[in-house]
Amino acid sequence: MNCIARLKVECGIIAPSQTKPPLPASAHSPSLSVNPRALPKTNTYMEDREAESQLLHESRKADVMAYTISSPTLSEATARASPSPVLPDAPSSPSRNSLSSPFNPLEALNASLISGKYSDLTVLHGEREWKAHKVVVFSQSHFLESKIYPEVRIPIEIPLPNSDLQKEPDLLNLSEFDEEAVSLTMEYLYGSQYTTIGVEPTFSLPTHVKVFILAITLGIKGLELYAAAKYKHNLNNFVTNLEVYFSSVAEIYQHTTMENPSLRFAVVEAAVMEMPNLLEEPVRSRFLEVTRDIPDFHADVLTYLVRDPNRPVEVQIPILCGECGMREENDMYDVEVECKGCGEQRRVQFF
Numbered sequence: 001m002n003c004i005a006r007l008k009v010e011c012g013i014i015a016p017s018q019t020k021p022p023l024p025a026s027a028h029s030p031s032l033s034v035n036p037r038a039l040p041k042t043n044t045y046m047e048d049r050e051a052e053s054q055l056l057h058e059s060r061k062a063d064v065m066a067y068t069i070s071s072p073t074l075s076e077a078t079a080r081a082s083p084s085p086v087l088p089d090a091p092s093s094p095s096r097n098s099l100s101s102p103f104n105p106l107e108a109l110n111a112s113l114i115s116g117k118y119s120d121l122t123v124l125h126g127e128r129e130w131k132a133h134k135v136v137v138f139s140q141s142h143f144l145e146s147k148i149y150p151e152v153r154i155p156i157e158i159p160l161p162n163s164d165l166q167k168e169p170d171l172l173n174l175s176e177f178d179e180e181a182v183s184l185t186m187e188y189l190y191g192s193q194y195t196t197i198g199v200e201p202t203f204s205l206p207t208h209v210k211v212f213i214l215a216i217t218l219g220i221k222g223l224e225l226y227a228a229a230k231y232k233h234n235l236n237n238f239v240t241n242l243e244v245y246f247s248s249v250a251e252i253y254q255h256t257t258m259e260n261p262s263l264r265f266a267v268v269e270a271a272v273m274e275m276p277n278l279l280e281e282p283v284r285s286r287f288l289e290v291t292r293d294i295p296d297f298h299a300d301v302l303t304y305l306v307r308d309p310n311r312p313v314e315v316q317i318p319i320l321c322g323e324c325g326m327r328e329e330n331d332m333y334d335v336e337v338e339c340k341g342c343g344e345q346r347r348v349q350f351f
Contacts, residue, residue: 106191109136113190121148124173125182132186137172140189143219147172177217181210188223196230201241203234205248212263213255228262235270242283245270246290253294268300 112118116131123130123137138145148170174182184194184207194211196204208231215223239245245267252263271278271287278287291298339346 109190113186120170122171123182123186124171125175125177125179128179128183130186132172132189137189140222141218141220143217144172177214178210180207181214184211185214185218185220185223188220188226192222193226198234198238201239201244203238205231205234205239205244206251208234209248209251209255209263212260216256216260224260225262228266231263232266235266236273242286246286249290249297250294253297264297264300268297268304271297271301272304 113130113132119131119133121132121134121137123132134148138148184196187194188211196207198204208227212224212227212231215221215227235245235248249267252267256263258264277283291301334347336345336347338344
């Protein structure tokens with residue numbers, strides 16, 4: 001008599017005469033092979049129940065179907081016998097983790113660039129690569145599109161079953177450009193923005209200039225305007241080192257023209273706003289040197305002063321309130337707030 005049958009007899013569920021001999025090995029359902037010597041020899045009912053519990057525990061660990069004395073519930077029976085049934089009004093579908101799902105189209109695009117899912121274009125720069133998508137990249141840059149499709153314009157409705165044009169190259173090598181600028185450009189193409197870490201004394205001015213120049217080359221107008229806006233914001237509100245400013249002026253006038261004047265306008269406006277300080281020593285001699293070396297910059301400053309001397313300059317002025325007025329330089333707020341993550345009190349400083 002096997003263990004389960006013996007328990008049925010002891011619990012009074014069936015009489016000893018009703019017990020059936022065990023089926024042949026070939027007729028058994030798949031079961032866990034247990035060595036009888038591994039079970040302790042018991043003489044009492046409680047010890048025998050403990051042995052049976054151990055047997056059932058080992059059976060579950062081995063993922064083998066076990067039958068219990070008590071009648072299983074409907075959910076238990078279906079869980080053991082087969083996968084969960086599918087209701088007619090609730091078709092089976094893969095479960096989606098809401099925490100990992102994108103919240104908006106921009107997040108979905110950025111996630112597709114990170115994962116490389118559905119990628120049909122590999123953008124290369126040296127040893128770096130991005131698993132990109134032609135519809136995202138080429139729809140924003142005809143220059144990049146022309147590197148894959150040089151002067152080929154075929155109507156969509158014309159099928160080309162045997163044409164070599166179907167074998168489109170999927171590698172786009174941008175190693176000729178600045179690596180950081182390419183990386184930030186890819187970030188912008190998939191998110192309509194890019195992030196930099198503003199560190200003194202430059203506050204990412206050279207980076208924004210490189211992105212601006214690359215945007216002009218690639219013909220990405222949105223990126224061009226975005227890089228110019230970030231440059232102007234940092235220049236007017238954070239940069240205090242004049243050498244950083246003068247170096248930036250030289251780089252801008254060397255690599256840009258009046259066809260794309262956003263950065264030129266930014267440095268000219270800054271010069272006009274700081275003109276009283278630029279004309280005092282010891283800065284005066286350095287400013288005159290820059291205007292002498294960069295005659296276009298000198299001409300633009302003079303033109304600005306003549307044509308629109310009262311034009312307002314966009315700048316964030318740190319203030320406390322209407323009554324207290326201006327704050328001292330580097331005067332910051334210093335507050336303690338509760339961290340949303342751990343709940344601890346943290347010190348925060350900001351302008």
